Amino acid sequence: MEHGGDIYTYGERFKGEILDYSSNINPLGPPEGLMDHLLKGYDELLRYPDIQYRRLGREVSAYLGCGMENTIVGNGAVEIIDNFIMDSHRVVLMEPCFSEYELRAQAHNKELLLIQSKKDYSLDLDSFMGKLRRGDLVILGNPNNPTGKRIEKEELIRLHEEVVHSGAYLLLDEAFFEFSPEDYDSVELFREWGYESVGIIRAATKFFSLPGIRLGYCCAGAIKAKKIRGLQLPWSVNSMADRAGLHIFKDKEYISMTKEYVNLRREELLDGIKKIPGIHPYPSQSNYILLRLEKVNEDYIFQKLINEGIMVRKCSSFKVLSDNHIRIAVKDLKSNQMLLEKLSRIMANNSRE
Amino acid sequence: MEHGGDIYTYGERFKGEILDYSSNINPLGPPEGLMDHLLKGYDELLRYPDIQYRRLGREVSAYLGCGMENTIVGNGAVEIIDNFIMDSHRVVLMEPCFSEYELRAQAHNKELLLIQSKKDYSLDLDSFMGKLRRGDLVILGNPNNPTGKRIEKEELIRLHEEVVHSGAYLLLDEAFFEFSPEDYDSVELFREWGYESVGIIRAATKFFSLPGIRLGYCCAGAIKAKKIRGLQLPWSVNSMADRAGLHIFKDKEYISMTKEYVNLRREELLDGIKKIPGIHPYPSQSNYILLRLEKVNEDYIFQKLINEGIMVRKCSSFKVLSDNHIRIAVKDLKSNQMLLEKLSRIMANNSRE
Numbered sequence: 001m002e003h004g005g006d007i008y009t010y011g012e013r014f015k016g017e018i019l020d021y022s023s024n025i026n027p028l029g030p031p032e033g034l035m036d037h038l039l040k041g042y043d044e045l046l047r048y049p050d051i052q053y054r055r056l057g058r059e060v061s062a063y064l065g066c067g068m069e070n071t072i073v074g075n076g077a078v079e080i081i082d083n084f085i086m087d088s089h090r091v092v093l094m095e096p097c098f099s100e101y102e103l104r105a106q107a108h109n110k111e112l113l114l115i116q117s118k119k120d121y122s123l124d125l126d127s128f129m130g131k132l133r134r135g136d137l138v139i140l141g142n143p144n145n146p147t148g149k150r151i152e153k154e155e156l157i158r159l160h161e162e163v164v165h166s167g168a169y170l171l172l173d174e175a176f177f178e179f180s181p182e183d184y185d186s187v188e189l190f191r192e193w194g195y196e197s198v199g200i201i202r203a204a205t206k207f208f209s210l211p212g213i214r215l216g217y218c219c220a221g222a223i224k225a226k227k228i229r230g231l232q233l234p235w236s237v238n239s240m241a242d243r244a245g246l247h248i249f250k251d252k253e254y255i256s257m258t259k260e261y262v263n264l265r266r267e268e269l270l271d272g273i274k275k276i277p278g279i280h281p282y283p284s285q286s287n288y289i290l291l292r293l294e295k296v297n298e299d300y301i302f303q304k305l306i307n308e309g310i311m312v313r314k315c316s317s318f319k320v321l322s323d324n325h326i327r328i329a330v331k332d333l334k335s336n337q338m339l340l341e342k343l344s345r346i347m348a349n350n351s352r353e
Numbered sequence: 354m355e356h357g358g359d360i361y362t363y364g365e366r367f368k369g370e371i372l373d374y375s376s377n378i379n380p381l382g383p384p385e386g387l388m389d390h391l392l393k394g395y396d397e398l399l400r401y402p403d404i405q406y407r408r409l410g411r412e413v414s415a416y417l418g419c420g421m422e423n424t425i426v427g428n429g430a431v432e433i434i435d436n437f438i439m440d441s442h443r444v445v446l447m448e449p450c451f452s453e454y455e456l457r458a459q460a461h462n463k464e465l466l467l468i469q470s471k472k473d474y475s476l477d478l479d480s481f482m483g484k485l486r487r488g489d490l491v492i493l494g495n496p497n498n499p500t501g502k503r504i505e506k507e508e509l510i511r512l513h514e515e516v517v518h519s520g521a522y523l524l525l526d527e528a529f530f531e532f533s534p535e536d537y538d539s540v541e542l543f544r545e546w547g548y549e550s551v552g553i554i555r556a557a558t559k560f561f562s563l564p565g566i567r568l569g570y571c572c573a574g575a576i577k578a579k580k581i582r583g584l585q586l587p588w589s590v591n592s593m594a595d596r597a598g599l600h601i602f603k604d605k606e607y608i609s610m611t612k613e614y615v616n617l618r619r620e621e622l623l624d625g626i627k628k629i630p631g632i633h634p635y636p637s638q639s640n641y642i643l644l645r646l647e648k649v650n651e652d653y654i655f656q657k658l659i660n661e662g663i664m665v666r667k668c669s670s671f672k673v674l675s676d677n678h679i680r681i682a683v684k685d686l687k688s689n690q691m692l693l694e695k696l697s698r699i700m701a702n703n704s705r706e
Binding site for chain 1: 356357358359360361362376378382383388391392395397398399400401402403404405407428429431432435439453457460461562563564565566567583584586587588589591592593594595
């Protein structure tokens with residue numbers, strides 16, 4: 001299955017450093033002092049991590065604002081998603097979405113139900129009504145990948161009611177949450193329900209710019225959280241990820257600075273894209289933008305850009321997206337300007353061809 | 354589930370550093386230069402690892418002496434075991450064994466078949482005959498945990514024949530292989546069969562003294578290996594583990610020195626234990642020893658030792674072992690002598706009580 005961030009396959013063909021617009025990580029890099037903090041605890045690699053991850057659980061619980069009993073940590077968000085899928089009868093998805101949801105459902109031989117979104121890829125609440133049943137696991141990206149769409153707060157509350165009513169379970173994949181404009185926080189929103197029938201997953205991978213360290217975490221109801229922890233592989237979070245948790249959540253300045261920076265750069269990038277004839281961006285509340293291409297297909301743009309050392313994400317591997325979509329990350333000002341220039345040139349040349 | 358290495362639960366009660374005889378890692382520590390090698394590649398944490406782990410696969414293939422197409426890498430040996438279990442119909446075990454085999458089978462709702470060993474916990478080939486069927490996954494520790502027993506070469510060949518004949522699959526968990534006296538190498542042994550119906554798992558955790566880095570690897574037939582890789586979580590091996598693979602396998606001197614050292618220390622420790630009245634060691638071909646206790650139970654020894662800062666592995670959580678067994682690691686000379694002294698004193702005091 002195709003994924004973003006595969007600089008290993010294409011890096012060999014392009015001589016030089018690839019500018020990776022296919023993976024969506026914090027353009028500011030990891031929080032200051034993190035590397036020092038990790039280096040100091042290097043000998044933790046020589047011991048097993050705490051099989052109960054008590055230290056890490058305390059940090060996650062303080063950061064998310066939920067109880068220790070509500071926390072789950074995992075080998076990236078994807079391990080936690082996988083364990084929720086194991087504990088379900090049927091997996092309910094709204095396409096297009098992160099391809100691993102469906103792949104993991106297939107790996108565990110789970111039945112699938114695919115729900116239609118609205119034409120602009122936003123949630124169509126009506127299409128969920130009456131379709132859910134006991135044991136269903138509804139997985140929704142919030143914001144969703146690759147569309148960049150957040151679920152409206154009121155819609156989310158109504159969907160949660162329907163989920164509770166039908167005995168299903170709602171799993172929100174919020175791996176990109178911190179990049180979103182501040183509308184609402186699901187952990188706050190569902191606190192009064194004690195996270196009944198809802199789990200909220202976040203990840204260090206994207207926001208803290210640490211895709212190689214593999215750290216995901218989740219807030220869920222205490223009973224469900226205990227069950228999911230019981231399904232996990234022992235020691236699945238490595239000692240460096242365990243240790244990183246002591247540092248990353250405390251840097252409030254880095255966190256607010258990133259939010260501001262990414263919001264600014266995203267709006268600039270959106271404005272720039274809108275001026276390029278033949279490329280149509282979808283509005284985004286995340287650190288990536290889905291683009292629809294006119295006249296040319298994803299391969300055309302991918303090849304033109306990779307020849308210049310820029311890698312974007314082709315999107316035809318996302319179900320329901322045809323081969324005229326690409327996804328780009330939001331990066332620093334200079335890189336974004338370079339991308340815009342190259343895209344403008346490619347489209348201008350194409351229309352002259 | 355109880356596991357070795359849980360210094361986090363007991364460390365708080367004992368004021369001071371715990372001498373951990375409950376987890377079985379290389380007493381010589383990691384290979385020289387490894388830490389430097391990891392430090393130099395620290396910025397790999399800021400990128401996704403290669404989702405296909407091509408670099409790591411090449412190192413594993415060279416170290417094990419099998420083809421690239423035969424290799425699987427994982428988040429510790431336990432992730433690979435888990436993926437083989439997912440791909441089975443029924444899991445066949447010989448108790449006592451690593452408790453995760455059964456736990457993972459339960460997590461995936463797999464049927465279980467428990468086979469009787471001989472009284473000395475060695476393999477009873479006859480008890481496998483006629484019992485296996487298509488889709489069975491036979492998992493055997495080699496050497497086995499907690500008994501320290503290697504499977505005799507001739508027995509293994511005959512078991513493999515029975516496995517092939519019945520359409521089952523044999524998974525050898527050789528996480529402790531490098532600590533064994535040099536009798537045979539399963540990777541060599543099954544090469545001429547192209548690893549038909551047999552997978553051989555090993556781990557960096559134990560031998561390279563890196564339990565916190567999480568790195569396991571496996572040699573299997575090309576078709577099966579491809580299938581198992583397809584069932585794995587994406588990016589399940591973190592960037593530091595991926596990078597460690599570039600270094601650890603090349604240090605041939607460290608590898609042969611460890612073998613020699615552990616073999617020497619194990620025999621010394623066995624001799625020492627035999628002299629203590631009331632404690633009976635099982636012969637071991639690994640870096641740990643199973644002890645049967647007379648008159649006292651595991652809790653008695655555990656409490657007496659933990660009060661002196663030494664943690665051993667209680668064994669009643671292993672099925673078929675009653676509460677009169679403990680498992681101890683093989684460590685350095687000084688530590689082993691300290692353990693022997695304390696054990697002698699505890700048993701002498703007990704017989705006077």
